Amino acid sequence: MIPVGGLYETHLTVKNLARSIEFYSNRLGFELAHLLPEEAGAFFWIGGRERSMLGLWAMRRPPVRVQLHIAFSVTLEDAIKAVELLRSWGIVPRDGDSGAEIFEPVVRPWMPAASVYFSDPDGHSLEYIAILPQKPRPELSGIMPLSEWVVTGVPPPFARTG
Numbered sequence: 396m397i398p399v400g401g402l403y404e405t406h407l408t409v410k411n412l413a414r415s416i417e418f419y420s421n422r423l424g425f426e427l428a429h430l431l432p433e434e435a436g437a438f439f440w441i442g443g444r445e446r447s448m449l450g451l452w453a454m455r456r457p458p459v460r461v462q463l464h465i466a467f468s469v470t471l472e473d474a475i476k477a478v479e480l481l482r483s484w485g486i487v488p489r490d491g492d493s494g495a496e497i498f499e500p501v502v503r504p505w506m507p508a509a510s511v512y513f514s515d516p517d518g519h520s521l522e523y524i525a526i527l528p529q530k531p532r533p534e535l536s537g538i539m540p541l542s543e544w545v546v547t548g549v550p551p552p553f554a555r556t557g
Contacts, residue, residue: 406450409517415451466522474500474525477511486513502544504535
């Protein structure tokens with residue numbers, strides 16, 4: 396086997412390349428790495444140059460509507476901030492399971508990770524995810540609000556002690 400160190404590149408199809416370039420550069424802050432106007436494609440650096448890439452490709456007449464999912468690694472502080480920031484842009488933050496609107500990140504105890512889900516202009520599922528330093532708690536099924544994770548007796552990494 397060849398050991399894989401992580402995901403370097405992924406691609407999405409979009410209906411309107413210009414609208415998606417605006418969203419990913421101006422809303423999510425990704426750096427435009429390369430534009431392929433003749434092929435209706437664009438590449439973005441994620442997390443800095445040469446760390447990870449996202450490719451967007453305009454579909455003139457897609458035969459089927461496909462919705463994909465991508466998770467972007469962030470700090471817990473930024474995941475918490477993302478809820479209100481997304482809302483200020485008119486984007487509804489969601490839980491990732493039922494699609495319910497959320498007002499704080501949700502935690503998947505089996506990982507554990509705090510997440511905020513939202514959609515891009517083409518309906519692709521995007522996620523800001525922060526891996527938490529606590530031990531996994533697989534006995535806590537499903538997802539829960541971050542504040543409930545804190546109530547379970549697992550102190551959050553931002554808790555002050557002493």
